[in-house]
Amino acid sequence: MSDVLPTAFASTTASALRERLKIPLIAAPMFKVSSPALVTAVCRAGAIGAFPSINARTPGLFDEWMRELGEALSVPTDDGSLPAPLAVNLLTHDSNPRFEPDFEIVCKWRAPIVITSVGRPEVVMDAVHDYGGLVFADVVSLHHARRAAACGVDGMVLLCAGAGGQTGRLNPMAFVEAVRQFYDGILIVAGGITRGHQLRAVENMGADLAYCGTRFIVTPESNAPADHKAAIIGAEIDDVWDSDAMSGIPASMLRSSLERLGLTPETRWLQEKREKYDWGSVKETPGVFSLGHGAGDIVKEESAASIIARMEEEYRRSATE
Incomplete structure (x- = not known):
């Protein structure tokens, strides 16, 4: 100590x-x-x-x-x-x-x-x-x-x-x-x-x-990459999707990044529910940006x-x- x-x-x-x-x-x-x-x-x-x-x-x-x-x-x-x-x-x-x-x-x-x-x-x-x-x-x-x-x-x-x-x-x-x-x-x-x-x-x-x-x-103090920051600046509340497809539990993500993974409003919720939260799937999924409903209030860094x-x-x- x-x-x-x-x-x-x-x-x-x-x-x-x-x-x-x-x-x-x-x-x-x-x-x-x-x-x-x-x-x-x-x-x-x-x-x-x-x-x-x-x-x-x-x-x-x-x-x-x-x-x-x-x-x-x-x-x-x-x-x-x-x-x-x-x-x-x-x-x-x-x-x-x-x-x-x-x-x-x-x-x-x-x-x-x-x-x-x-x-x-x-x-x-x-x-x-x-x-x-x-x-x-x-x-x-x-x-x-x-x-x-x-x-x-x-x-x-x-x-x-x-x-x-x-x-x-x-x-x-x-x-x-x-x-x-x-x-x-x-x-x-x-x-x-x-x-x-x-x-x-x-x-x-x-x-x-x-x-x-x-x-x-x-x-400027965050570790978010420039494209994550730019996505938030350009986002509105409707651009935020909640989905459990990343880890098995609900999370709020940028709609366009989930769509690039092939998810749709019908498939962004898992059809085969996982019995357990899967940390590995979160860690290994690149290019998916998280954000909340407050994104629409953010216009600059x-x-x-x-x-x-x-x-x-x-x-x-x-x-x-």
Whole structure:
């Protein structure tokens, strides 16, 4: 544990988390897109930066990324405050061979927030809580939300209709209301969010934070290739298709890239349902671009800091309108 940089990876409680943020926002962890540069820029601008551990090609590189992030986030911002905490997204499904080595690195560096996806949050709970971290779990249904609540997670990411990449189909207002009947932890809403006044709306409906992913793809700090960024700039909401043909679970993708693979409105849902999520099929399918319903609100590339500053202004202005 001597490698841990406490100023960067200091633990936080659920009740104190909001106080460390300028706006109630998590820049969503995006496969192949979220980079250390993006996480650093987001955290230093006052929101939670998140990335999947598997974006680093090897566990060794993931370890190096965590060291670099620790150094970058130990430096106070211009106003003298510490940057916001980061979050590491772990794919906890059995099909991910990287889970165990990556989780060891998460614990070594004491990542303040761990977000579990496509698997069991309980496999990380004890270790993360032992070092003082928070565990959030992705959920797409009330069934999943009840299971996560029973595990004692600190927060849930409600993947609602319009979320980019892995997605859900539920209306966010109804989903939040249903989960609040039995859960009083942190709720994060994902799905089509690009504006500061939408963050205020998320709070008004009873949630605590929002995910924003697609907007941060079109930034100089992201690892997205130029054609992915250009596709988002040129996309409208009707250009987003949800399909389970990539992995066996629903995901939001660019319509034209799925059509190039031969998929149609009739075939974009698997006829022979897979019994298990297949991580390998996601990893090995090139040229398929993920995006959410918020793509239609994106018309140019902007820095992460500029996006957050604008969202902060919109968020504050919405409180007085």
